[in-house]
Amino acid sequence: MTDQLTVIVLAAGGGTRMKSKTPKVLHRIAGRSMIEHVLVAVGALEPARVVTVVGHQRELVAPHVSEARPEAVLAVQDEQLGTGHAVRMALEALPDAPREGTVLVAYGDTPLLEGTTLVEFTASHRAAGAAVSILSGIVDDPFGYGRIVRDEAGVVQAIVEEKDASDAERAITEINSGILAFDAAFLLDAIGRIGNANAKGEYYLTDAIGLAREAGLTVAAHAVDDALQTEGANDRAQLADLGRELNRRIVTRWMREGVTVMDPATTWIDADVVLAPDVTILPGVQLLGATVVAEDAVVGPDTTLEDCEIGAGARVVRTHGQLAVIGAGATVGPFAYLRPGTLLGAKGKIGTFVETKNASIGDGAKVPHLSYVGDAEIGAGSNIGAGTIFANYDGVNKHRTVVGRQAKTGSNNTFVAPVVIGDGASTGGGTVVRRDVPAGALAVSTSPQRNLEGWVLSRRAGTAQAEAAAAAAGPAVADATGEQSENGPGLGDDRAERAES
Ligand code: UD1
Ligand code: CA
Numbered sequence: 001m002t003d004q005l006t007v008i009v010l011a012a013g014g015g016t017r018m019k020s021k022t023p024k025v026l027h028r029i030a031g032r033s034m035i036e037h038v039l040v041a042v043g044a045l046e047p048a049r050v051v052t053v054v055g056h057q058r059e060l061v062a063p064h065v066s067e068a069r070p071e072a073v074l075a076v077q078d079e080q081l082g083t084g085h086a087v088r089m090a091l092e093a094l095p096d097a098p099r100e101g102t103v104l105v106a107y108g109d110t111p112l113l114e115g116t117t118l119v120e121f122t123a124s125h126r127a128a129g130a131a132v133s134i135l136s137g138i139v140d141d142p143f144g145y146g147r148i149v150r151d152e153a154g155v156v157q158a159i160v161e162e163k164d165a166s167d168a169e170r171a172i173t174e175i176n177s178g179i180l181a182f183d184a185a186f187l188l189d190a191i192g193r194i195g196n197a198n199a200k201g202e203y204y205l206t207d208a209i210g211l212a213r214e215a216g217l218t219v220a221a222h223a224v225d226d227a228l229q230t231e232g233a234n235d236r237a238q239l240a241d242l243g244r245e246l247n248r249r250i251v252t253r254w255m256r257e258g259v260t261v262m263d264p265a266t267t268w269i270d271a272d273v274v275l276a277p278d279v280t281i282l283p284g285v286q287l288l289g290a291t292v293v294a295e296d297a298v299v300g301p302d303t304t305l306e307d308c309e310i311g312a313g314a315r316v317v318r319t320h321g322q323l324a325v326i327g328a329g330a331t332v333g334p335f336a337y338l339r340p341g342t343l344l345g346a347k348g349k350i351g352t353f354v355e356t357k358n359a360s361i362g363d364g365a366k367v368p369h370l371s372y373v374g375d376a377e378i379g380a381g382s383n384i385g386a387g388t389i390f391a392n393y394d395g396v397n398k399h400r401t402v403v404g405r406q407a408k409t410g411s412n413n414t415f416v417a418p419v420v421i422g423d424g425a426s427t428g429g430g431t432v433v434r435r436d437v438p439a440g441a442l443a444v445s446t447s448p449q450r451n452l453e454g455w456v457l458s459r460r461a462g463t464a465q466a467e468a469a470a471a472a473a474g475p476a477v478a479d480a481t482g483e484q485s486e487n488g489p490g491l492g493d494d495r496a497e498r499a500e501s
Pocket of ligand 2: 232
């Protein structure tokens, strides 16, 4: 059994370089805030307790942390007096500060941090029996970092912060990533002894290393090879860089799991998305939130799916979807807009220029063209004609339309909800369905068509249209095309025509 582990996540600092009303640690990449990424990584340690130190804009940060990790203890640091002070606030927030075991300190703004790195680091800290362990790194440009100072024998003596470093110390490229592991009893004792007599006038947590050495205790440093894991995003440019890198890692991981990604550079996959083997993703696709795609489905090109579930073998082309569930073997798009509550059954179809919302479309049912389907239920095997509007909103309330199974409705229909179209029913083209249609019935609501013979020749004489009409009617009529006439045979004025439509 391993000893008890307490994790402290520091997130009280400002983040002015973000130039944002949103606190730095709440900025998002890959579908999670930066601090959520850290809390997820920390979760791999299965810690007994997690304490998050909040300060700057804590009215926003604290609720976010509580939502992401309800069991996390929140410690408040009103003034950001340094990392040492922040850790003291964390320990004081605990009803019983840990007197044994390990305390791990991490920052809330390192979104690429991985659980495995923390697990390995904590294990080596324990194995070394160290009072303090530093997750260290070797970097080309160590500017801004605390430098790891070793003696001739290579034993770590101290961490010296940028502003306090001598020229010789500034040349050191071995740095403190910021992640430290402590023996709890040592930390509890050392934290009260850290002062702020330094260039920044801050309580440096890193002074604990010097205190450990003075007491003759072991300090260990473990290098992280993947320096980006401990890199923080301080401005939007760094946020985008880390976002792109995290996405590259996520996309690579899915390709290794058997997903075909035609263009990794234009494919964006959030951290919580789940893909099955043999999914194919075409260029220009964003899979966001809790989206799940089953095997053999093909998504893209140019598709955004947020919190969607795509069934096995489904095909989703040039679509924008949110909170939609698409059945196995179904087809969607091109140019479909799936709004929340869309459920498409197996082998169903939501076609081109179709918008759906709160609509359940049964197995094999099809809405192929140019339609709005809102607050609706469409039974299995039904076909909705092109250009159909489910008129769900009366200006005050929303109502439902129910279409039974194996119904075939005509083009350019309007279903004025609430209305029910029975199983196996049909509707004529242009029908406005205001009353329920019984099973098996044909509903028509348009008035009979009246043809006004010769109308074009009489009212549009001299036009190419009239010429075509005359040619179709034969030589006798063709002679008359040049003549203007007020009223053709059997014609009223065109007010009559307008009244027809
Ligand atoms: C710190 C380390 C440095 C390390 C570097 C890695 C110290 C004294 N220095 O320096 O050795 O190389 O991180 O990035 O620890 N925070 C609080 N409250 C505070 C101060 C900071 O919560 O009072 C939080 C910040 O929000 C941030 C983190 O602690 O997430 C680090 O603080 P920052 O001021 O950026 O420390 P650095 O000067 O970068
Ligand atoms: Ca920093």
